[in-house]
Amino acid sequence: MKKEKELYRDFLRSKNLKLTKPRLVIMEAVFENHEHFNVDDLYEQIKKKHKNVSRATIYRTVPLLVESGLIKQSLRCESKDIYEHTYGHENHLHFICENCGKIIESGFSDVANLIDQLAKDEKFKISEYNLGARGKCKDCQ
Amino acid sequence: MKKEKELYRDFLRSKNLKLTKPRLVIMEAVFENHEHFNVDDLYEQIKKKHKNVSRATIYRTVPLLVESGLIKQSLRCESKDIYEHTYGHENHLHFICENCGKIIESGFSDVANLIDQLAKDEKFKISEYNLGARGKCKDCQ
DNA sequence: GATGCAGTTGAGATTCATTCTCAATAAACT
DNA sequence: AGTTTATTGAGAATGAATCTCAACTGCATC
Ligand SMILES: [Mn+2]
Ligand SMILES: [Mn+2]
Ligand SMILES: [Zn+2]
Ligand SMILES: [Zn+2]
DSSP states (O other), X not given: OOHHHHHHHHHHHHTTOOOOHHHHHHHHHHHHOOSOBOHHHHHHHHHHTTOOOOHHHHHHHHHHHHHHTSEEEOOXXXXXXXXXXXXXXXXXXXXXXXXXXXXXXXXXXXXXXXXXHHHHHTTOEEEEEEEEEEEEOTTTO | OOHHHHHHHHHHHHTTOOOOHHHHHHHHHHHHOOXXXXXXXXXXXXXXXXXXXXXXXXXXXXHHHHHHTSEEXXXXXXXXXXXXXXXXXXXXXXXXXXXXXXEEEEOOHHHHHHHHHHHHHTTOEEEEEEEEEEEEOXXXX
């Protein structure tokens, strides 16, 4: 079984939640592509494969995927919360173009090291970084 | 005249916008306290001083304040956009406690320098940094 | 300090992402 | 298979943010 499915199943079990068909379909869709996505993107992607799941269920499942550590919420874009699967991927930061909506990924570890130091100074325990910037991509300036 | 009012007036003039009473009331309210705020906070604050301004006008004015450089949008909190006046203040990043909601401010420039370099590599023009982390403050661990 | 014009306001309607409700259904365990 | 308990889908509800438009106001000009 794929590592992420195992992790998901164990996570659900640990919370007395059931590994249902919709929950599996959603999780698989999330790992099917490597783009950042919002709930509606996911809904359409799943619909295209004729494995329909309601929006309500996607809205309910995404927070579970976040809690399980498989995906992370990213900077919001066009008034919608966006996510990306992060399990098995390097941390990185996001540059979001305010004009065309494009998301550019960039390095992370140097920035994270610096912030870790600042957090340490404040005795703050980081659980999730929120790092990026808005602006104009090179095509939109 | 206060420096920020001057800057505001010049900004408005440069865009052929009028310095109206509501716009002035809102700007003054923003500089009256040093907390992070959302539109509703501002609305209530202004109402308390009996200088009522409609929510619609606040929603219309806040983006102008952002564009003028007097305030910045910060990390959103409880599904609402939050802001802080930044004119005359050092840039800083935010550590948000997931438990008690406290916002801790910390240094910035080293982190910004690093990110500036990464953005330069991508030919990305930053208009707004979005830097911080969620986690637990020292009192909540 | 009256006039004209373009930008502005407030109130309420509207949009739209997200959350909620609840009756019907499915997973998990014995 | 039967029992229990969580889950689902459809649509209603919520609420932050935006839009509409008739009445109003800042401001430049005379
Ligand atoms: Mn990413
Ligand atoms: Mn701050
Ligand atoms: Zn762009
Ligand atoms: Zn705390």
